[in-house]
Protein backbone atom coordinates (compact mmCIF):
# COMPACT_ATOMS: atom_id res chain seq x y z
CA UNK A 1 0.00 0.00 0.00
CA UNK A 2 1.15 3.54 -0.78
CA UNK A 3 1.98 6.17 1.78
CA UNK A 4 -0.27 9.17 1.30
CA UNK A 5 2.49 11.39 -0.11
CA UNK A 6 3.14 8.79 -2.84
CA UNK A 7 -0.44 8.82 -4.12
CA UNK A 8 -0.66 10.53 -7.51
CA UNK A 9 -4.25 11.48 -6.71
CA UNK A 10 -3.17 13.15 -3.48
CA UNK A 11 -0.72 15.22 -5.50
CA UNK A 12 -3.40 15.95 -8.09
CA UNK A 13 -5.81 17.08 -5.36
CA UNK A 14 -3.24 19.51 -4.03
CA UNK A 15 -3.01 21.07 -7.49
CA UNK A 16 -6.79 21.10 -7.81
CA UNK A 17 -7.01 22.86 -4.46
CA UNK A 18 -4.99 25.73 -5.93
CA UNK A 19 -7.11 25.81 -9.09
CA UNK A 20 -10.40 25.74 -7.18
CA UNK A 21 -9.46 28.72 -5.02
CA UNK A 22 -10.99 30.75 -7.84
CA UNK A 23 -14.25 28.80 -7.95
CA UNK A 24 -17.33 29.99 -6.04
CA UNK A 25 -20.09 27.57 -5.11
CA UNK A 26 -22.62 30.11 -6.35
CA UNK A 27 -21.16 29.81 -9.85
CA UNK A 28 -21.16 26.01 -9.73
CA UNK A 29 -24.89 26.17 -8.99
CA UNK A 30 -25.44 28.73 -11.75
CA UNK A 31 -23.65 26.50 -14.26
CA UNK A 32 -25.63 23.34 -13.49
CA UNK A 33 -29.18 22.82 -12.41
CA UNK A 34 -28.44 19.21 -11.48
CA UNK A 35 -26.11 19.49 -8.56
CA UNK A 36 -28.58 17.99 -6.10
CA UNK A 37 -29.14 14.96 -8.35
CA UNK A 38 -25.42 14.63 -9.03
CA UNK A 39 -24.20 15.08 -5.47
CA UNK A 40 -26.71 13.44 -3.18
CA UNK A 41 -27.21 9.90 -1.89
CA UNK A 42 -30.49 8.58 -0.55
CA UNK A 43 -30.74 5.56 1.74
CA UNK A 44 -33.89 4.24 3.41
CA UNK A 45 -33.04 5.98 6.69
CA UNK A 46 -31.49 9.24 5.52
CA UNK A 47 -30.45 11.47 2.68
CA UNK A 48 -27.08 13.16 2.18
CA UNK A 49 -26.86 16.27 0.00
CA UNK A 50 -23.22 17.21 -0.47
CA UNK A 51 -23.78 19.49 -3.46
CA UNK A 52 -23.03 22.59 -1.36
CA UNK A 53 -19.36 21.61 -1.27
CA UNK A 54 -16.97 22.74 -3.98
CA UNK A 55 -17.03 19.42 -5.82
CA UNK A 56 -17.11 18.71 -9.55
CA UNK A 57 -16.68 15.51 -11.56
CA UNK A 58 -12.95 16.27 -11.80
CA UNK A 59 -12.61 16.65 -8.03
CA UNK A 60 -14.70 13.59 -7.21
CA UNK A 61 -12.75 11.47 -9.65
CA UNK A 62 -9.47 12.46 -8.01
CA UNK A 63 -10.95 11.76 -4.56
CA UNK A 64 -12.15 8.29 -5.58
CA UNK A 65 -8.70 7.71 -7.10
CA UNK A 66 -7.19 8.66 -3.75
CA UNK A 67 -9.42 6.13 -1.98
CA UNK A 68 -8.18 3.47 -4.40
CA UNK A 69 -4.55 4.48 -3.96
CA UNK A 70 -4.91 4.06 -0.20
CA UNK A 71 -6.73 0.73 -0.67
CA UNK A 72 -9.80 1.84 1.24
CA UNK A 73 -11.83 -1.11 -0.09
CA UNK A 74 -9.21 -3.55 1.23
CA UNK A 75 -9.10 -1.80 4.61
CA UNK A 76 -12.89 -2.03 4.94
CA UNK A 77 -12.78 -5.75 4.27
CA UNK A 78 -9.95 -6.24 6.76
CA UNK A 79 -11.94 -4.48 9.48
CA UNK A 80 -15.13 -6.50 8.88
CA UNK A 81 -13.20 -9.77 8.74
CA UNK A 82 -11.59 -9.22 12.12
CA UNK A 83 -8.00 -8.50 11.03
CA UNK A 84 -5.93 -6.87 13.78
CA UNK A 85 -6.04 -3.40 12.27
CA UNK A 86 -5.44 -1.74 15.65
CA UNK A 87 -1.76 -2.41 15.14
CA UNK A 88 -0.31 -0.58 18.13
CA UNK A 89 -2.44 -2.68 20.48
CA UNK A 90 -2.55 -5.79 18.27
CA UNK A 91 -6.35 -5.90 18.31
CA UNK A 92 -9.17 -6.48 15.87
CA UNK A 93 -11.79 -3.72 15.55
CA UNK A 94 -15.23 -5.26 15.51
CA UNK A 95 -17.98 -2.87 16.50
CA UNK A 96 -19.57 -4.01 13.22
CA UNK A 97 -19.81 -7.56 14.60
CA UNK A 98 -21.69 -6.28 17.66
CA UNK A 99 -24.58 -5.31 15.39
CA UNK A 100 -24.14 -8.05 12.80
CA UNK A 101 -27.82 -8.89 12.63
CA UNK A 102 -27.27 -11.31 9.77
CA UNK A 103 -25.15 -13.34 12.19
CA UNK A 104 -22.57 -14.38 9.59
CA UNK A 105 -19.47 -15.73 11.36
CA UNK A 106 -16.65 -13.31 12.18
CA UNK A 107 -13.37 -14.81 13.32
CA UNK A 108 -10.70 -13.47 15.63
CA UNK A 109 -7.84 -15.89 16.28
CA UNK A 110 -9.88 -18.69 14.67
CA UNK A 111 -12.79 -18.18 17.05
CA UNK A 112 -16.21 -16.98 15.89
CA UNK A 113 -16.94 -13.86 17.97
CA UNK A 114 -20.63 -14.03 17.04
CA UNK A 115 -21.00 -16.78 19.66
CA UNK A 116 -19.73 -14.44 22.37
CA UNK A 117 -21.84 -11.55 21.10
CA UNK A 118 -25.05 -13.56 20.86
CA UNK A 119 -24.62 -14.99 24.28
CA UNK A 120 -23.99 -11.53 25.77
CA UNK A 121 -27.07 -10.18 23.99
CA UNK A 122 -29.17 -12.94 25.55
CA UNK A 123 -27.64 -12.16 28.92
CA UNK A 124 -28.58 -8.50 28.48
CA UNK A 125 -32.08 -9.29 27.29
CA UNK A 126 -32.77 -11.54 30.26
CA UNK A 127 -31.51 -8.95 32.71
CA UNK A 128 -33.36 -6.08 31.05
CA UNK A 129 -36.60 -8.04 31.13
CA UNK A 130 -36.08 -8.88 34.80
CA UNK A 131 -35.50 -5.26 35.76
CA UNK A 132 -38.23 -3.78 33.58
CA UNK A 133 -40.83 -6.33 34.64
CA UNK A 134 -40.17 -5.54 38.31
CA UNK A 135 -38.96 -9.06 39.00
CA UNK A 136 -35.55 -7.68 40.00
CA UNK A 137 -35.85 -6.19 43.47
CA UNK A 138 -33.74 -3.84 45.54
CA UNK A 139 -32.59 -4.62 49.09
CA UNK A 140 -35.94 -3.68 50.62
CA UNK A 141 -37.98 -5.68 48.12
CA UNK A 142 -39.03 -2.76 45.93
CA UNK A 143 -38.64 -2.76 42.14
CA UNK A 144 -36.05 -0.62 40.35
CA UNK A 145 -37.21 2.80 39.13
CA UNK A 146 -33.91 4.52 38.35
CA UNK A 147 -30.81 3.34 36.51
CA UNK A 148 -27.62 5.33 37.09
CA UNK A 149 -24.79 4.74 34.63
CA UNK A 150 -21.35 5.46 36.06
CA UNK A 151 -18.75 5.70 33.31
CA UNK A 152 -16.80 8.23 31.28
CA UNK A 153 -15.76 8.81 27.66
CA UNK A 154 -16.97 5.94 25.51
CA UNK A 155 -18.56 4.37 28.58
CA UNK A 156 -20.84 7.37 28.95
CA UNK A 157 -21.26 9.47 25.82
CA UNK A 158 -22.95 6.84 23.64
CA UNK A 159 -25.64 5.64 26.06
CA UNK A 160 -26.22 9.22 27.21
CA UNK A 161 -26.64 10.53 23.68
CA UNK A 162 -28.89 7.66 22.57
CA UNK A 163 -31.17 7.71 25.60
CA UNK A 164 -31.60 11.47 25.17
CA UNK A 165 -32.26 11.10 21.47
CA UNK A 166 -34.86 8.37 21.93
CA UNK A 167 -36.64 9.78 24.95
CA UNK A 168 -39.93 9.81 23.07
CA UNK A 169 -39.65 6.00 22.69
CA UNK A 170 -39.31 5.40 26.43
CA UNK A 171 -42.19 4.43 28.70
CA UNK A 172 -42.35 5.39 32.36
CA UNK A 173 -40.86 2.13 33.69
CA UNK A 174 -37.29 3.31 34.26
CA UNK A 175 -35.59 6.70 34.54
CA UNK A 176 -31.98 6.88 33.45
CA UNK A 177 -29.15 9.11 34.76
CA UNK A 178 -25.47 9.48 33.91
CA UNK A 179 -22.55 10.26 36.15
CA UNK A 180 -19.18 10.78 34.48
CA UNK A 181 -17.51 13.72 36.17
CA UNK A 182 -15.16 13.23 39.11
CA UNK A 183 -16.33 16.63 40.30
CA UNK A 184 -18.44 15.60 43.30
CA UNK A 185 -21.10 18.12 42.32
CA UNK A 186 -22.46 15.78 39.65
CA UNK A 187 -22.75 12.64 41.74
CA UNK A 188 -24.22 14.60 44.65
CA UNK A 189 -26.84 16.30 42.48
CA UNK A 190 -27.89 13.15 40.67
CA UNK A 191 -28.18 11.00 43.78
CA UNK A 192 -29.90 13.62 45.99
CA UNK A 193 -33.49 13.07 44.73
CA UNK A 194 -33.16 9.28 44.30
CA UNK A 195 -34.36 6.56 46.62
CA UNK A 196 -31.50 4.13 47.26
CA UNK A 197 -33.96 1.23 47.61
CA UNK A 198 -34.95 1.54 43.96
CA UNK A 199 -31.71 2.50 42.21
CA UNK A 200 -29.62 0.24 40.02
CA UNK A 201 -26.05 1.37 39.28
CA UNK A 202 -24.39 0.24 36.07
CA UNK A 203 -20.64 0.69 36.50
CA UNK A 204 -19.41 0.89 32.92
CA UNK A 205 -15.68 0.72 32.42
CA UNK A 206 -13.84 -1.46 29.97
CA UNK A 207 -10.72 -1.36 32.15
CA UNK A 208 -12.47 -0.96 35.53
CA UNK A 209 -9.52 1.18 36.55
CA UNK A 210 -10.53 4.61 35.23
CA UNK A 211 -10.15 6.87 38.23
CA UNK A 212 -13.23 9.05 37.60
CA UNK A 213 -15.47 5.99 37.30
CA UNK A 214 -14.00 4.08 40.22
CA UNK A 215 -14.20 7.14 42.50
CA UNK A 216 -17.84 7.74 41.55
CA UNK A 217 -18.68 4.04 41.94
CA UNK A 218 -17.21 4.04 45.45
CA UNK A 219 -19.19 7.16 46.35
CA UNK A 220 -22.37 5.54 45.01
CA UNK A 221 -21.64 2.45 47.04
CA UNK A 222 -21.17 4.52 50.22
CA UNK A 223 -24.43 6.31 49.45
CA UNK A 224 -26.22 2.96 49.14
CA UNK A 225 -24.68 1.72 52.40
CA UNK A 226 -25.92 4.82 54.19
CA UNK A 227 -29.46 3.46 53.66
CA UNK A 228 -29.00 -0.29 53.33
CA UNK A 229 -26.45 -0.84 56.13
CA UNK A 230 -25.68 -4.22 54.60
CA UNK A 231 -22.87 -5.07 52.17
CA UNK A 232 -25.09 -7.73 50.56
CA UNK A 233 -27.17 -4.93 49.03
CA UNK A 234 -24.32 -4.26 46.57
CA UNK A 235 -25.33 -7.37 44.61
CA UNK A 236 -28.87 -6.09 44.16
CA UNK A 237 -27.92 -2.56 43.25
CA UNK A 238 -24.72 -2.79 41.22
CA UNK A 239 -23.95 -4.44 37.91
CA UNK A 240 -20.87 -3.89 35.78
CA UNK A 241 -19.94 -3.72 32.13
CA UNK A 242 -16.27 -4.44 31.76
CA UNK A 243 -13.57 -6.70 30.41
CA UNK A 244 -11.79 -6.81 33.80
CA UNK A 245 -13.56 -9.63 35.66
CA UNK A 246 -11.14 -9.61 38.58
CA UNK A 247 -11.63 -5.94 39.42
CA UNK A 248 -15.40 -6.27 39.05
CA UNK A 249 -15.45 -9.14 41.51
CA UNK A 250 -13.21 -7.25 43.92
CA UNK A 251 -15.79 -4.45 43.92
CA UNK A 252 -18.40 -6.94 45.16
CA UNK A 253 -20.33 -7.49 41.94
CA UNK A 254 -21.20 -11.12 41.24
CA UNK A 255 -19.76 -12.53 37.99
CA UNK A 256 -23.25 -13.26 36.66
CA UNK A 257 -24.01 -9.55 36.85
CA UNK A 258 -20.94 -8.55 34.97
CA UNK A 259 -21.62 -7.91 31.30
CA UNK A 260 -18.63 -8.47 29.08
CA UNK A 261 -16.92 -6.41 26.49
CA UNK A 262 -13.84 -7.50 24.63
CA UNK A 263 -10.54 -6.01 23.58
CA UNK A 264 -11.81 -5.73 19.99
CA UNK A 265 -14.42 -3.20 21.05
CA UNK A 266 -12.97 0.31 21.34
CA UNK A 267 -14.49 2.49 24.10
CA UNK A 268 -15.75 5.12 21.65
CA UNK A 269 -17.33 2.41 19.47
CA UNK A 270 -18.88 0.48 22.33
CA UNK A 271 -22.48 1.62 22.65
CA UNK A 272 -23.48 -1.43 20.60
CA UNK A 273 -22.06 -3.75 23.25
CA UNK A 274 -23.25 -4.18 26.84
CA UNK A 275 -22.15 -0.56 27.30
CA UNK A 276 -25.59 0.02 25.74
CA UNK A 277 -27.25 -1.64 28.75
CA UNK A 278 -28.74 1.66 30.04
CA UNK A 279 -30.28 2.17 26.59
CA UNK A 280 -31.94 -1.23 26.73
CA UNK A 281 -33.04 -0.76 30.34
CA UNK A 282 -34.58 2.60 29.52
CA UNK A 283 -36.22 1.76 26.18
CA UNK A 284 -36.71 -2.00 26.34
CA UNK A 285 -34.58 -4.58 24.56
CA UNK A 286 -36.45 -4.54 21.26
CA UNK A 287 -35.71 -0.83 20.77
CA UNK A 288 -32.03 -1.52 21.47
CA UNK A 289 -32.18 -4.20 18.78
CA UNK A 290 -33.69 -1.69 16.37
CA UNK A 291 -30.72 0.58 17.01
CA UNK A 292 -28.38 -2.33 16.19
CA UNK A 293 -30.38 -3.06 13.04
CA UNK A 294 -30.05 0.53 11.84
CA UNK A 295 -26.29 0.41 12.33
CA UNK A 296 -26.16 -2.93 10.53
CA UNK A 297 -28.04 -1.39 7.59
CA UNK A 298 -25.30 1.23 7.36
CA UNK A 299 -22.57 -1.42 7.80
CA UNK A 300 -23.89 -3.32 4.81
CA UNK A 301 -24.09 -0.17 2.76
CA UNK A 302 -20.51 0.80 3.67
CA UNK A 303 -19.19 -2.64 2.82
CA UNK A 304 -21.19 -3.23 -0.37
CA UNK A 305 -22.04 0.05 -2.11
CA UNK A 306 -19.67 1.33 -4.78
CA UNK A 307 -17.55 4.22 -3.55
CA UNK A 308 -19.39 6.70 -5.78
CA UNK A 309 -22.68 5.97 -3.99
CA UNK A 310 -21.27 5.14 -0.61
CA UNK A 311 -22.38 7.69 1.97
CA UNK A 312 -19.61 7.29 4.56
CA UNK A 313 -16.91 7.19 1.86
CA UNK A 314 -18.25 10.27 0.12
CA UNK A 315 -18.49 12.17 3.41
CA UNK A 316 -14.95 11.16 4.30
CA UNK A 317 -13.57 12.25 0.93
CA UNK A 318 -15.45 15.54 0.86
CA UNK A 319 -14.14 16.27 4.37
CA UNK A 320 -10.58 15.62 3.21
CA UNK A 321 -11.14 17.84 0.18
CA UNK A 322 -12.41 20.69 2.38
CA UNK A 323 -9.22 20.39 4.42
CA UNK A 324 -7.12 20.76 1.28
CA UNK A 325 -9.18 23.43 -0.42
CA UNK A 326 -10.00 25.67 2.51
CA UNK A 327 -7.27 24.69 4.94
CA UNK A 328 -10.20 23.83 7.20
CA UNK A 329 -9.01 22.62 10.59
CA UNK A 330 -12.34 22.51 12.28
CA UNK A 331 -15.68 20.92 11.54
CA UNK A 332 -18.98 21.95 13.03
CA UNK A 333 -21.88 19.52 13.50
CA UNK A 334 -25.26 21.20 13.78
CA UNK A 335 -28.30 19.06 14.57
CA UNK A 336 -31.66 20.73 14.00
CA UNK A 337 -33.48 18.22 16.12
CA UNK A 338 -33.72 18.56 19.88
CA UNK A 339 -33.32 14.80 20.48
CA UNK A 340 -29.85 15.01 18.92
CA UNK A 341 -28.71 17.50 21.54
CA UNK A 342 -25.69 15.40 22.55
CA UNK A 343 -24.88 14.04 19.11
CA UNK A 344 -22.04 16.49 18.47
CA UNK A 345 -20.36 15.68 21.80
CA UNK A 346 -20.57 12.00 20.92
CA UNK A 347 -19.04 12.45 17.46
CA UNK A 348 -16.41 14.76 18.91
CA UNK A 349 -14.96 11.86 20.90
CA UNK A 350 -15.37 9.36 18.07
CA UNK A 351 -13.56 11.61 15.61
CA UNK A 352 -10.95 13.42 17.66
CA UNK A 353 -9.90 10.46 19.80
CA UNK A 354 -9.69 8.28 16.69
CA UNK A 355 -7.97 10.51 14.19
CA UNK A 356 -6.17 13.12 16.29
CA UNK A 357 -2.80 11.62 15.40
CA UNK A 358 0.55 13.07 14.35
CA UNK A 359 2.28 9.97 13.03
CA UNK A 360 1.25 7.47 10.36
CA UNK A 361 0.80 3.75 10.86
CA UNK A 362 4.56 3.28 10.56
CA UNK A 363 5.35 5.87 13.19
CA UNK A 364 6.50 8.51 10.70
CA UNK A 365 5.47 12.13 11.36
CA UNK A 366 2.82 13.23 8.85
CA UNK A 367 2.99 16.58 7.07
CA UNK A 368 -0.79 16.99 6.68
CA UNK A 369 -3.63 17.72 9.05
CA UNK A 370 -5.46 14.69 10.38
CA UNK A 371 -8.65 15.05 12.47
CA UNK A 372 -10.34 18.41 12.60
CA UNK A 373 -11.50 20.08 15.76
CA UNK A 374 -15.09 18.83 15.94
CA UNK A 375 -17.50 21.12 17.72
CA UNK A 376 -21.06 22.38 17.65
CA UNK A 377 -24.42 22.22 19.38
CA UNK A 378 -28.06 22.36 18.40
CA UNK A 379 -28.05 24.49 15.26
CA UNK A 380 -30.97 26.69 16.16
CA UNK A 381 -29.26 27.81 19.37
CA UNK A 382 -25.97 28.17 17.54
CA UNK A 383 -27.60 30.59 15.10
CA UNK A 384 -27.90 33.06 17.96
CA UNK A 385 -24.43 32.38 19.29
CA UNK A 386 -21.60 31.52 16.89
CA UNK A 387 -23.06 31.53 13.37
CA UNK A 388 -21.74 35.06 12.85
CA UNK A 389 -18.29 33.53 12.53
CA UNK A 390 -19.56 30.81 10.20
CA UNK A 391 -21.04 33.44 7.88
CA UNK A 392 -18.53 36.27 8.04
CA UNK A 393 -15.47 35.11 9.98
CA UNK A 394 -12.19 34.80 8.14
CA UNK A 395 -11.89 31.07 8.74
CA UNK A 396 -13.89 28.51 6.80
CA UNK A 397 -15.61 25.90 8.96
CA UNK A 398 -17.23 23.06 6.99
CA UNK A 399 -20.59 22.27 8.55
CA UNK A 400 -22.82 19.21 8.76
CA UNK A 401 -26.48 20.18 9.10
CA UNK A 402 -28.61 17.32 10.44
CA UNK A 403 -32.39 17.56 10.36
CA UNK A 404 -35.43 15.31 10.11
CA UNK A 405 -38.44 15.14 7.83
CA UNK A 406 -40.69 14.68 10.83
CA UNK A 407 -40.32 15.60 14.47
CA UNK A 408 -40.39 12.71 16.93
CA UNK A 409 -42.66 14.90 19.12
CA UNK A 410 -44.75 17.01 16.76
CA UNK A 411 -46.06 20.33 18.05
CA UNK A 412 -48.10 22.25 15.49
CA UNK A 413 -46.11 24.76 13.45
CA UNK A 414 -42.76 24.20 15.19
CA UNK A 415 -41.08 21.72 12.87
CA UNK A 416 -41.78 23.78 9.75
CA UNK A 417 -40.30 26.83 11.43
CA UNK A 418 -37.24 24.89 12.54
CA UNK A 419 -36.67 23.47 9.07
CA UNK A 420 -37.12 26.86 7.41
CA UNK A 421 -34.10 27.98 9.45
CA UNK A 422 -32.25 24.79 8.53
CA UNK A 423 -32.65 25.34 4.78
CA UNK A 424 -32.04 29.09 5.03
CA UNK A 425 -28.69 28.63 6.75
CA UNK A 426 -27.15 26.25 4.22
CA UNK A 427 -28.32 28.47 1.37
CA UNK A 428 -26.90 31.60 3.02
CA UNK A 429 -23.58 29.88 3.74
CA UNK A 430 -23.31 28.68 0.16
CA UNK A 431 -24.57 31.73 -1.69
CA UNK A 432 -23.73 34.63 0.57
CA UNK A 433 -24.71 38.08 -0.61
CA UNK A 434 -22.30 40.11 -2.72
CA UNK A 435 -21.70 43.86 -2.82
CA UNK A 436 -24.04 44.50 -5.77
CA UNK A 437 -26.91 42.80 -3.99
CA UNK A 438 -26.14 44.51 -0.68
CA UNK A 439 -25.95 47.88 -2.40
CA UNK A 440 -29.29 47.33 -4.12
CA UNK A 441 -30.87 46.40 -0.78
CA UNK A 442 -29.47 49.43 0.99
CA UNK A 443 -30.61 51.78 -1.75
CA UNK A 444 -34.06 50.21 -1.72
CA UNK A 445 -34.20 51.06 1.99
CA UNK A 446 -33.61 54.72 1.03
CA UNK A 447 -30.10 55.08 2.49
CA UNK A 448 -27.99 57.94 1.15
CA UNK A 449 -24.63 57.55 -0.60
CA UNK A 450 -22.56 58.01 2.54
CA UNK A 451 -24.58 55.49 4.55
CA UNK A 452 -24.42 52.93 1.72
CA UNK A 453 -20.65 53.26 1.48
CA UNK A 454 -20.24 52.93 5.23
CA UNK A 455 -22.45 49.88 5.69
CA UNK A 456 -21.75 47.97 2.50
CA UNK A 457 -18.56 46.05 3.49
CA UNK A 458 -20.10 45.01 6.80
CA UNK A 459 -23.15 43.51 5.14
CA UNK A 460 -21.39 41.51 2.45
CA UNK A 461 -21.43 37.75 3.05
CA UNK A 462 -18.82 36.04 0.91
CA UNK A 463 -20.65 32.72 0.92
CA UNK A 464 -18.76 29.75 -0.56
CA UNK A 465 -18.88 28.03 2.84
CA UNK A 466 -19.16 24.25 2.44
CA UNK A 467 -21.99 22.31 4.07
CA UNK A 468 -23.39 18.79 4.05
CA UNK A 469 -27.10 18.37 4.63
CA UNK A 470 -28.26 15.15 6.27
CA UNK A 471 -31.99 14.57 6.41
CA UNK A 472 -33.28 11.69 8.50
CA UNK A 473 -36.79 10.39 8.01
CA UNK A 474 -37.19 10.82 11.76
CA UNK A 475 -35.04 10.29 14.84
CA UNK A 476 -36.11 6.74 15.68
CA UNK A 477 -33.98 3.85 16.93
CA UNK A 478 -33.25 2.40 13.52
CA UNK A 479 -32.44 5.69 11.80
CA UNK A 480 -30.33 6.81 14.73
CA UNK A 481 -28.33 3.57 14.53
CA UNK A 482 -27.68 4.27 10.86
CA UNK A 483 -26.67 7.88 11.53
CA UNK A 484 -24.14 6.95 14.22
CA UNK A 485 -22.66 4.18 12.06
CA UNK A 486 -22.41 6.63 9.15
CA UNK A 487 -20.09 8.86 11.18
CA UNK A 488 -18.12 5.90 12.56
CA UNK A 489 -17.38 4.74 9.03
CA UNK A 490 -16.61 8.21 7.79
CA UNK A 491 -14.03 8.52 10.56
CA UNK A 492 -12.60 5.10 9.71
CA UNK A 493 -12.34 5.94 5.99
CA UNK A 494 -10.54 9.20 6.75
CA UNK A 495 -8.11 7.38 9.04
CA UNK A 496 -7.33 4.89 6.25
CA UNK A 497 -6.66 7.69 3.77
CA UNK A 498 -4.53 9.64 6.22
CA UNK A 499 -2.74 6.34 6.89
CA UNK A 500 -3.06 6.66 10.66
CA UNK A 501 -4.00 4.24 13.41
CA UNK A 502 -7.56 5.29 14.30
CA UNK A 503 -8.20 2.83 17.09
CA UNK A 504 -5.68 3.61 19.80
CA UNK A 505 -5.64 6.69 22.07
CA UNK A 506 -2.17 6.97 23.56
CA UNK A 507 -2.62 10.72 23.70
CA UNK A 508 -4.92 10.52 26.71
CA UNK A 509 -2.52 8.47 28.81
CA UNK A 510 0.06 11.11 29.70
CA UNK A 511 -2.41 13.40 31.47
CA UNK A 512 -4.02 10.45 33.29
CA UNK A 513 -0.67 9.24 34.63
CA UNK A 514 0.36 12.69 35.78
CA UNK A 515 -2.99 13.20 37.53
CA UNK A 516 -2.38 10.07 39.60
CA UNK A 517 0.93 11.31 40.95
CA UNK A 518 -0.35 14.85 41.48
CA UNK A 519 -3.25 13.48 43.55
CA UNK A 520 -0.73 11.96 45.97
CA UNK A 521 1.04 15.30 46.12
CA UNK A 522 -2.20 17.15 46.82
CA UNK A 523 -2.97 14.71 49.58
CA UNK A 524 0.42 15.56 51.04
CA UNK A 525 1.98 12.13 50.84
CA UNK A 526 4.89 13.01 48.58
CA UNK A 527 6.68 16.15 47.48
CA UNK A 528 6.60 17.24 43.89
CA UNK A 529 9.16 18.22 41.30
CA UNK A 530 7.44 19.69 38.29
CA UNK A 531 8.08 22.82 36.28
CA UNK A 532 7.86 26.10 38.16
CA UNK A 533 4.29 26.84 37.04
CA UNK A 534 2.86 23.43 37.99
CA UNK A 535 4.72 23.40 41.33
CA UNK A 536 3.46 26.88 42.17
CA UNK A 537 -0.13 26.10 41.19
CA UNK A 538 -0.23 22.94 43.30
CA UNK A 539 1.27 24.82 46.26
CA UNK A 540 -1.19 27.67 45.78
CA UNK A 541 -4.09 25.20 45.71
CA UNK A 542 -2.89 23.43 48.85
CA UNK A 543 -2.17 26.57 50.83
CA UNK A 544 -4.98 28.83 49.72
CA UNK A 545 -8.02 26.60 49.63
CA UNK A 546 -10.53 27.01 52.40
Ligand code: F6P
Pocket residue numbers: 152153154155204205206207208209210213267268353505508
Ligand atom coordinates in the same frame (compact mmCIF):
# COMPACT_ATOMS: atom_id res chain seq x y z
O1 F6P B 1 -10.20 8.81 27.91
C1 F6P B 1 -9.72 7.70 27.29
C2 F6P B 1 -10.57 6.50 27.41
O2 F6P B 1 -9.72 5.40 27.39
C3 F6P B 1 -11.64 6.40 26.33
O3 F6P B 1 -11.16 5.90 25.15
C4 F6P B 1 -12.64 5.52 26.98
O4 F6P B 1 -13.85 5.58 26.32
C5 F6P B 1 -12.65 6.11 28.37
O5 F6P B 1 -11.31 6.46 28.63
C6 F6P B 1 -13.20 5.24 29.45
O6 F6P B 1 -12.44 4.08 29.64
P1 F6P B 1 -12.99 2.86 30.48
O7 F6P B 1 -14.21 2.34 29.80
O8 F6P B 1 -11.89 1.85 30.51
O9 F6P B 1 -13.32 3.36 31.86
